[in-house]
Amino acid sequence: MSSWGLRGVIASVVLALSLPASAKTLTAVMHSDLRVIDPGLTTAYITRDHGYMVYDTLLAMDANFKVQPQMADWKVSDDKLTYTFTLRDGLKWHDGAPVTAEDCVASLRRWGSSDGMGQKLMDFTASLEATDAKTITLKLKEPYGLVLESIGKPSSLVPFMMPKRIAETPAGKAISEQIGSGPFKFVAAEFQPGVKAVYVKNADYVPRAEPPSWTSGGKVVKVDRVEWLTMADAQTAVNALQSGDIDFLENPSFDILPMLLADSELTVQTLSPLGFQTLGRMNFLYPPFDNIKVRRAAFLAMSQKPVLDALVGNPDYYKICGAVFGCDTPLSTDVGSESLVKGNGMAEAKKLLAESGYDGTPIALMAPTDVNTLRAQPIVAAQLLRDAGFKVDVQATDWQTVVTRRASQKPVKDGGWNIFFTNWAGPEILNPIANVSTSGKGKSGGWFGWPDDPAMETLRDKFARAKALDEQKQLAEAIQARVYEQVLYIPLGQYKVPSAWRKSLSGVLSGPATPVFWNIDKKE
Numbered sequence: 001m002s003s004w005g006l007r008g009v010i011a012s013v014v015l016a017l018s019l020p021a022s023a024k025t026l027t028a029v030m031h032s033d034l035r036v037i038d039p040g041l042t043t044a045y046i047t048r049d050h051g052y053m054v055y056d057t058l059l060a061m062d063a064n065f066k067v068q069p070q071m072a073d074w075k076v077s078d079d080k081l082t083y084t085f086t087l088r089d090g091l092k093w094h095d096g097a098p099v100t101a102e103d104c105v106a107s108l109r110r111w112g113s114s115d116g117m118g119q120k121l122m123d124f125t126a127s128l129e130a131t132d133a134k135t136i137t138l139k140l141k142e143p144y145g146l147v148l149e150s151i152g153k154p155s156s157l158v159p160f161m162m163p164k165r166i167a168e169t170p171a172g173k174a175i176s177e178q179i180g181s182g183p184f185k186f187v188a189a190e191f192q193p194g195v196k197a198v199y200v201k202n203a204d205y206v207p208r209a210e211p212p213s214w215t216s217g218g219k220v221v222k223v224d225r226v227e228w229l230t231m232a233d234a235q236t237a238v239n240a241l242q243s244g245d246i247d248f249l250e251n252p253s254f255d256i257l258p259m260l261l262a263d264s265e266l267t268v269q270t271l272s273p274l275g276f277q278t279l280g281r282m283n284f285l286y287p288p289f290d291n292i293k294v295r296r297a298a299f300l301a302m303s304q305k306p307v308l309d310a311l312v313g314n315p316d317y318y319k320i321c322g323a324v325f326g327c328d329t330p331l332s333t334d335v336g337s338e339s340l341v342k343g344n345g346m347a348e349a350k351k352l353l354a355e356s357g358y359d360g361t362p363i364a365l366m367a368p369t370d371v372n373t374l375r376a377q378p379i380v381a382a383q384l385l386r387d388a389g390f391k392v393d394v395q396a397t398d399w400q401t402v403v404t405r406r407a408s409q410k411p412v413k414d415g416g417w418n419i420f421f422t423n424w425a426g427p428e429i430l431n432p433i434a435n436v437s438t439s440g441k442g443k444s445g446g447w448f449g450w451p452d453d454p455a456m457e458t459l460r461d462k463f464a465r466a467k468a469l470d471e472q473k474q475l476a477e478a479i480q481a482r483v484y485e486q487v488l489y490i491p492l493g494q495y496k497v498p499s500a501w502r503k504s505l506s507g508v509l510s511g512p513a514t515p516v517f518w519n520i521d522k523k524e
Contacts, residue, residue, distance in 0.1 A: 023224035024522050026505070028248035028515070029237045032371050033230045035193045035400035037186075038174045040110055043156035043436075043447075044403045045425070052215070052516055053199045053226070054094075055160035055180035058085060058104060058136075059152030060216035061427070063511070067152035068216040070208070071099070071161060071181070072136070080143040081126075085136040090206035093163050094179045101130035106167035108136075108151070108159060113171040115157035116436035117150040119445050120464055144464065146433055153434065154215045154513045155425045183207070183219040183518045184226065193400075197228040199517075212519050214511035219518040222507065226517050232370045232398075241266065241500060247522065248501040248508075250515055253372045254313050260500045268500045271514035274426025275319075275496040277326065278311065278377055279437065281489045282419050284451045286411050288363070289418060293356035295487035298419075300352065301388035302381065303343030304493040310376035311495065318495040324438065324480040326429050327494060330469065331476040336484030340491065349388040362391040364412045366420040368399035373497060377421035381492075406448040420448075421492075427512040431472075432463045432479045437489040451488050 032046040039051030060070040072085040091099035105128055112118035112125075124144040131137045138147070151159055161167075161181060169175045178186040184199035191197055207218035229246060231237040234253045240246045242263060252260055252268075260268050282289040282298065289295050304320045312318040321327040322337020339345030363385060367378035382392045395417075397405075402420055410416040429435040438460065439446050440453025459482065463475040483489065499515060501508060507519040 024222075024524065025225040025227060026223045026248065026517065026520060026522055027227045027229055027246045028517075029231045029240070029246055029250065030228050030515075031251040031373065032399045033194055033232075034197045034228060036174075036403055037178060037191075039160050040114055040157060040171065041174055042403050042407070043422075044399070045156065045423075046400075047403075048156045048158055048513060049515070050186075050197065051158055051160045052182070052513060053184040054178055054182050054186050055162065056091075056182045056219075057152070057159060057215070058108075058161060059148060060214070061149075061152050061154045061512070062213040062216040064213075065427075067148040068210070068213075070152075070216060071104075074148070081140045083138040083140075083147055085138070087134040087136075088208075091181055092204050093181050094185050094202065094204075095163075096204075097163065098133075099161065099181050100133050100164070101136045102133075103164045103167065104136050104161050105130045106164040107161045110162075110167045110169070110171055111157060111159040113445075115153075115159070116439050116447065117146065117153055117433050118157070118159065119441070120433050120460070121147060121150045123461075124464070142465075145467065146464065150433075153427070154511065155428050158513070181205070183221045194230055196230065199226045199228075200224060207518075212509055214509075215513055215516070219516075221518050222521040223517070234372060241502065244502060247505055248499070248515065250499050251372045251497055252500050254311075254317065257314075257498060265503055266500050267503055267505075267508075268498050269508070269510075270496045270498045271508070271510045272425060272496065272512055273510060274326070274512055275494050276373070276423040276425055277321075277429050277494050278307065278373075278421065278423045278492045279489050280377070280381060280419060280421050280492060281437065281447075281449045282487065283417055283449055285409060285443070286416065286418070288356075288358050288361060291356055291358070292486065293352055294358050297349045297353035297356060297358075297388055298385060298390070299484070299487045299490055300339050300345030300349035301384045301390075302340060302345075302490050302492065303384065304340050304491075305343055306384070307377055307380045308493045308495060310380045311373070317497070318493060321494045322491065324429070324483050324491055325431060325435060325476055326426055329430055331431060331473060333473075333477045333480055335477050335481050337480075337491075346384075346387060353389045358390070360391055362393035364416070364418040365392055365394050366402045366405065366417050367394050367396050368402050369396050371399045373423055373495075374399060374421060377492060381419075381421065409443065409450065425512050426494075432460050432476060438479055438483055440488070449489070451486065453482070453486060453488065456482055456486070456488070 058072045112122040126139045187198040201221045210217040308318040322341045323332040325331040436447040440456030442452030504523045
């Protein structure tokens with residue numbers, strides 16, 4: 001263990017022992033167990049949620065989709081080539097050191113090497129420097145309209161700020177400390193993967209004066225301690241919520257919702273108004289999905305309705321939607337999605353698979369069993385693939401194993417994979433730059449699956465430069481057509497997930513990166 005890591009453990013022990021006996025403790029069962037605690041290493045939402053506890057951001061998005069100052073405000077030069085960010089007063093890291101512009105520059109660079117929006121921003125960046133202790137200067141090669149939206153993006157991968165010594169950890173290597181400047185401190189001494197994660201109030205945190213709105217505004221912490229407890233069994237978690245043994249349940253299963261809605265001691269509410277897109281992603285590096293005919297056969301075999309029926313069941317909470325960038329959004333289109341939304345592609349799927357040369361090698365399909373919103377998709381998809389003529393090896397595991405394993409670029413026999421399923425929150429798919437599933441960067445900076453598609457990158461570059469909405473719409477339609485033609489990924493519909501909590505809690509916030517635990521108070 002490094003000296004910094006040892007110091008962090010010692011500090012967390014002191015934190016855990018320093019709380020008074022009367023401290024308010026909020027207990028929550030999240031959608032997943034927390035294992036990966038580097039928010040720059042994975043797009044998994046549980047790691048993002050951990051990030052919002054410990055770290056803060058330079059900018060943030062409010063409920064009107066407007067980017068607001070968070071750790072810093074900004075000015076833009078008349079020629080739109082220079083962005084100057086000035087850190088606000090009172091920012092300190094959890095170890096007591098002041099937050100500096102050098103820390104933030106290092107954090108932006110690490111994020112910009114991994115995140116899709118960050119990578120595109122760095123493509124347009126001429127220089128990124130700390131011009132004094134509180135000033136970050138970003139100079140562009142040419143005007144780029146998504147600078148603020150990139151730095152203020154609310155969900156994975158979020159550009160969280162870290163001390164320079166931590167942010168200089170190479171992308172792809174896990175950081176060794178959990179030192180942020182956010183509203184909570186991580187208690188490393190009590191972290192038990194598979195059991196619990198613990199956070200305590202950061203007494204030194206200075207919230208902004210504005211009211212909270214999504215991930216922006218004042219992050220006022222009103223409880224002393226937050227415990228995330230792991231309860232893999234859905235009924236056990238519901239029983240614990242109803243008995244008062246826990247306070248908050250992020251993702252109750254849909255079949256249990258009527259019971260929760262009937263309980264007068266509970267509030268049931270959808271916190272993420274834009275919901276989620278569920279999707280399948282293939283591995284382009286190895287057979288059989290390195291073959292476009294095989295990918296197309298798998299795509300044509302898929303159908304959204306049986307997936308959504310199994311995942312959600314209640315049509316009030318789901319929507320069949322073939323729009324890569326989300327239905328009811330400015331870039332929504334149905335181009336290329338007919339077989340997904342109508343479920344009429346199976347005959348063509350069988351024909352194409354027979355022509356493809358597929359040799360019958362089983363598809364390694366990763367199937368997490370411990371997350372309510374990820375259990376159904378692999379099972380339904382596996383059967384649809386079998387119906388088309390594929391052999392499928394459904395490999396049951398927990399979600400954190402999927403999160404770790406999907407980063408492997410090794411063949412299946414060496415621990416790799418062929419296909420997995422996940423979800424994107426609504427704001428993460430709104431345009432081709434935010435939606436990393438549309439990237440064609442391959443092994444050098446692409447998202448898990450690693451399609452190498454220069455034509456797609458050309459289209460995404462054109463979108464990044466487009467100024468008028470009409471031009472953006474035309475490019476988005478062309479990008480969606482190519483997503484489906486090349487099967488970069490398979491959107492399987494949209495849905496919303498309610499959360500449930502005891503009425504002893506107040507101040508639970510909505511937003512695209514929920515739940516957050518600032519602003520929540522608890523009546524004892």
